[in-house]
Structure formats: C-alpha cells, structure tokens
Amino acid sequence: xxRCLRRLMIFGLAIGWLLGVCNDTARAGGPMPExxxxxxxxxxxxxxxxxxxxxxxxxxxxxxxxxxxxxxxRRITLVMMEPGQPERRALLRDVCQMNExxxxxxxxxxxxxxxxxxxxKTLASPVGVRKFIFNVPGAIGYVRASxxxxxxxxxxxxxxxxxxxxxxxxxxxxxxx
Amino acid sequence: MxxxxxxxxxxxxxxxxxxxxxxxxxxxxxVLASAGQVQAESSGETGGDRQTVQALLQRIDQLEARxxxxxxxxxxxxxxxxSPTVQNPPSAPAHDQSGPQAETESEQQMGxxxxxxxxxxxxxxxxxxxxxxxxxxxxxxxxDKTAFTLGQLxxxxxxxxxxxxxxLGEIVFEAGPDNIYxxxxxxNNSFGVDVERMLLQxxxxxxxxxxxxxxxxxxxxYNTAYHHSTWFQTATGRPFLFQFEDRGGILPIHTVGxxxxxxxxxxxxxxxxxAEVGNGxxxxxxxxxxxxxxxxxxxxxxxxxxxxxxxxxxxxxxxAGFSIYRNVLAPQNSPRxxxxxxxxxxxxxxxxxxxxxxxxxxxxxxxxxxQVFETPGFYTQISRxxxxxxxxxxxxYVNSSDHEPIFPDVGxxxxxxxxxxxxxxxxxxxxxxxxxxxxRNQQAISALAMQVGFTF
Numbered sequence: 001x002x003r004c005l006r007r008l009m010i011f012g013l014a015i016g017w018l019l020g021v022c023n024d025t026a027r028a029g030g031p032m033p034e035x036x037x038x039x040x041x042x043x044x045x046x047x048x049x050x051x052x053x054x055x056x057x058x059x060x061x062x063x064x065x066x067x068x069x070x071x072x073x074r075r076i077t078l079v080m081m082e083p084g085q086p087e088r089r090a091l092l093r094d095v096c097q098m099n100e101x102x103x104x105x106x107x108x109x110x111x112x113x114x115x116x117x118x119x120x121k122t123l124a125s126p127v128g129v130r131k132f133i134f135n136v137p138g139a140i141g142y143v144r145a146s147x148x149x150x151x152x153x154x155x156x157x158x159x160x161x162x163x164x165x166x167x168x169x170x171x172x173x174x175x176x177x
Numbered sequence: 178m179x180x181x182x183x184x185x186x187x188x189x190x191x192x193x194x195x196x197x198x199x200x201x202x203x204x205x206x207x208v209l210a211s212a213g214q215v216q217a218e219s220s221g222e223t224g225g226d227r228q229t230v231q232a233l234l235q236r237i238d239q240l241e242a243r244x245x246x247x248x249x250x251x252x253x254x255x256x257x258x259x260s261p262t263v264q265n266p267p268s269a270p271a272h273d274q275s276g277p278q279a280e281t282e283s284e285q286q287m288g289x290x291x292x293x294x295x296x297x298x299x300x301x302x303x304x305x306x307x308x309x310x311x312x313x314x315x316x317x318x319x320x321d322k323t324a325f326t327l328g329q330l331x332x333x334x335x336x337x338x339x340x341x342x343x344x345l346g347e348i349v350f351e352a353g354p355d356n357i358y359x360x361x362x363x364x365n366n367s368f369g370v371d372v373e374r375m376l377l378q379x380x381x382x383x384x385x386x387x388x389x390x391x392x393x394x395x396x397x398x399y400n401t402a403y404h405h406s407t408w409f410q411t412a413t414g415r416p417f418l419f420q421f422e423d424r425g426g427i428l429p430i431h432t433v434g435x436x437x438x439x440x441x442x443x444x445x446x447x448x449x450x451x452a453e454v455g456n457g458x459x460x461x462x463x464x465x466x467x468x469x470x471x472x473x474x475x476x477x478x479x480x481x482x483x484x485x486x487x488x489x490x491x492x493x494x495x496x497a498g499f500s501i502y503r504n505v506l507a508p509q510n511s512p513r514x515x516x517x518x519x520x521x522x523x524x525x526x527x528x529x530x531x532x533x534x535x536x537x538x539x540x541x542x543x544x545x546x547x548q549v550f551e552t553p554g555f556y557t558q559i560s561r562x563x564x565x566x567x568x569x570x571x572x573x574y575v576n577s578s579d580h581e582p583i584f585p586d587v588g589x590x591x592x593x594x595x596x597x598x599x600x601x602x603x604x605x606x607x608x609x610x611x612x613x614x615x616x617r618n619q620q621a622i623s624a625l626a627m628q629v630g631f632t633f
Contacts, residue, residue, distance in 0.1 A: 057490060068380065069380075073382055075380070098528065099528075102528045104603070105603075109409060111335060112404065113401060113402060113404070114345055114376065114378060114388070114392075117343060117378070117380050117386075118343075
C-alpha cells in the first residue's frame, strides 16, 4: 500500500514537473540553442511587390500599423510570428522598439480608435510566413535570412541586405563596438 | 483522460498494476514531451497548412492549365517560362531573381493571390472585444451614498468587410440615469443600451480614409483616444471637459455624419488631419432628451469640425495639435446660438511615461445680440509606470458663466485628482483615485473611487 502510494506520489510529481516544463516551454518559447539565435532577420515581401528597400523608420511605421498602404495603393498585410519566437523578439526589439505587452496594447488601441485598419496575421512557422506572403501580394513579414527562398523577396533595410555587414536586423542584439 | 480510459479498456487489471509506474509513465513522458514540441512547432498550422498546401496545389493545376493554353496559343511554339513553385525553392534570396519576368509571373498569380487574404472566410467576419469596469465609490456630496457601481459594459465590434471597407461598432450597456446639462432622466438602477459608435470605414490610402456613421468628434485628444474603455485610461474616468453628453458633459462628444482623416505629406513632422461634417448636438428639443441627433436633425445646417495634429518622428510618443468645431444651436424660446469650440492639445505617451495636456474654449454667441459667453477649460495629467504600478495626478478646471445659455449648471469647478493604477495582469487594471472638486457657490466635494477595469 505504501509502495503504491509512493509510486503514485512520484508519478504525480513527475507529471507536475513535466507539465510545468511543457507550459514554460510553450509560454517562453523554451531556451533556444545558441546556433538558432545566430544570423540576420530578413524582411520579406511578395515578389510582385515593387518595393525593394525601406528605411528602418518606414519599417517601424509599417510594423506598427501607422502606414497601411504600399506606394502602389495596395493594402499592407502584416505577418507576425507567434509570441516567443526569436524572429518576433528581434523584430519587436530592433524595429518596433517595444516589448510584447506594449506591442499588443499598441495594436489593440489602434484598432479601438480606428486608426489601425487591420491587425497583423500571426503564423507559427517560417514556412507558414513564406507561404502567406507568396499568396498575398500586399503582405510583409520576416524570417531568418537562411529561410528566405525564391517564393518571396527580401528587401533592403536602410539600403542593406541581410548578407551585408552594415545590415541592422539580427536575431541576437549586436554588442556595441 | 481518453488515454487512460482506452488503456484501461485494453489491458487486464493484472497488467495495469505493473504498467502504472513504468510504461504509463514512459508513454506519458513521450506524449507530454512531444506534445509541447508539436504544439510549439505546429499549433495553428496543421489545419492551416493543409488548406494552404491544398490551395497551392490547386494553383499549380490552374497555372499548368494556363500554361498549356498559352503553349497551344503560341503560333511558333516558342517555349514559355514556367512559373515558380515553392516545392524546391533555392536557398538564395529571391531579390536576385525579382526581375520583370518574376514580377510578370507573380502578377499572373495575383488573381488567385488575392484570395488567400480572406483565409478566414470559414470563420465569422465579426470580431468582438469586450471592455468593462466595476466601481466602488463614495463622496461627500449631500444625498450621495457609498455604493458599488456597475460601469460600462462595452462590446467593441469590428469586421473586415473587404480590402477597403471595415465596420467598427461600440455597443455599450450601462446602468443608471442620464445627466444632460444637469437634468436627470431614467431610473437609478435600470440598464440602457447605447450604440456609441457605428461606423463604416473606407480606407483609400494613408492620406484619405472616410468614415460614415456615429463617431467620436475629433475635438482635442482624449475624446478619440479612449472612447468608452476605462481599461485604456490611466485614471478611473474622463476629465470633466470630456464627459459624455449623458453624464453631464458640455461638449458634442458624439456626432452622426461623415469624417475624413489621413496623413498630410509632411515628412518627419508627421501631420494628420480630420475633417468632419455631422448633425451636431441637439438644442431645440427639451434639454433632458437624447443629446445626440442619431436620426433626426433639428435643422438643415450641419456642424463641422476640423482638426490638425502632428506626430513628429524626432520625438516618438509626442502628439500636438488643435481643432475647431462650429455649429449653430437653436434652443427653444431663445435666440440662436453660434457655437465655436477651439481645442489644443500636447500629449506625450511612452510605455513608462504619460503627460496629457489639453485646453478648450467653448464660445457661445447669441445671434442678434452682442452677448458672447466663453467657457475656458483645461486639464493636465501626468503618470509614471513603476513595474505594474502607475501613480498618476490630474488637475482640471472649467469656468462657465452662471448665465451661460446652453449649460448654466456647470459654473466653475476645479480640483486635483490623484490615484494609482495597478495592472494585475495584461488585461486587468485596479485603480484607486481620490478627487477634490471645488465648485463655485457650492461646497467642495471629496470623492474616493476604486475601480477594476478590464478587457476580455
């Protein structure tokens, strides 16, 4: 009887621990291996989009919903990755200069006041982001540079592409030199 | 639960005894560990992926059919460049290949490409967000009792009708009597429903957006920044200047009409405009009637409002601007009154710091006479966030003549408010606020309010 109870207790503790780990992993995205946090963040658009370059300021306006149309008149559709993803963290840090909470509140407030016309689409994986942008001519999103393929177009940020040394968007913040 | 049930159903009681600590644990370990990964990697993707892949396959079929038609139509049988697919994409960035050919190919896909923008067609187009607040309030005013009070229950509804059109609505359930220019109507504890905003929005581009319906008049900043949500507001309520019409407010907070807005090409200055034409506020009907002219206007002449404000790039979070509102009121048994409302504001809001400043002058000129009544008012509000806590301070002032033809009950009232907001979670805020209001020819009022405001 005691052995049974002890097993039950160990079993319960193990389940509790596992649930906690899974929950934390799901919530925080889990600890990322170092190599997964290396590399640049590419801003991608549909290949039909004639835009080739945006300044960081313009990019910030786009991703904060303050600019809602491309110069061609087509509506901008924002594609975000799910909270906790390193790509999203990098975009919020370097482009939006906000944390997750402020970003959510900003969009909620924007939609509430009517100033932001459409809230961002949230997708779970880089493949999903690429597919969406491939399908939607006005879409803009981001993936790590190594995930860019011919189905989408990486645009220049402040005149630089991800491979350039002066490129400013990285998954990990660069130390000030 | 199903896992346990099915396991029990398949195994004998004897085997269950030895399975519990070992196999069941291992199975659960694997299932739970993999569930987390699967959830992280593909949540929301499994169904969506299948649909997307299906859509892509359909498109490939369409393109192949089109290619076949084009090839058949080529008189000399010259080859046509095949469309790109995403099945085996090269790893190099696509910008190198984004020449005219690529653009042409993508343009061919646009017809079908616009369809996935409505990926959510299987779901309802309507999105509902709720805001509500519950209060506990007490003050020193004669006759007032300390009470728990239900605030507004606000259902904020939006719907993307099409690429250019959107619906926006705010339906508010609210208990308690209305107070219109000091006159009360309705019962103390009964609920009423108001459609506070009902807008069809058309977005042409960043420089021209058109809205038609009932909206919040773009007078100053506060009125269009917070609408009917106390959760968005730092303090427990609006400044007196921006109180709603049915809560004793003096401004035409709501208008039924047409509103155009957008950016003004101005570079780093970030100029925006708002131009509105609408029914204005009721004045001829008895004073305790609905002040917003939702269905019938008392006169053919319309109210208009023009606002201009800047959001300079150099100081993110700063907004400064002014507005001018013009209407003619026609109160019963009184000459017509020309109403002009001038408003100016300068606000700075960052994630940690907030400083709101607004000043307004309401000018009422009796037609056919030289009598002019000017009601100045202002408020300033400052707050700073410390983690989940945000202490704040507000001082407000309004000074109206006792002979004011439209709102003689207002008088001069002024005083400070101090409070603290605690964000218990991302969606729930607790506030404690003390107000001191001195009123001309009346006893000053001290009030204490607690509020829980939330969004859901």
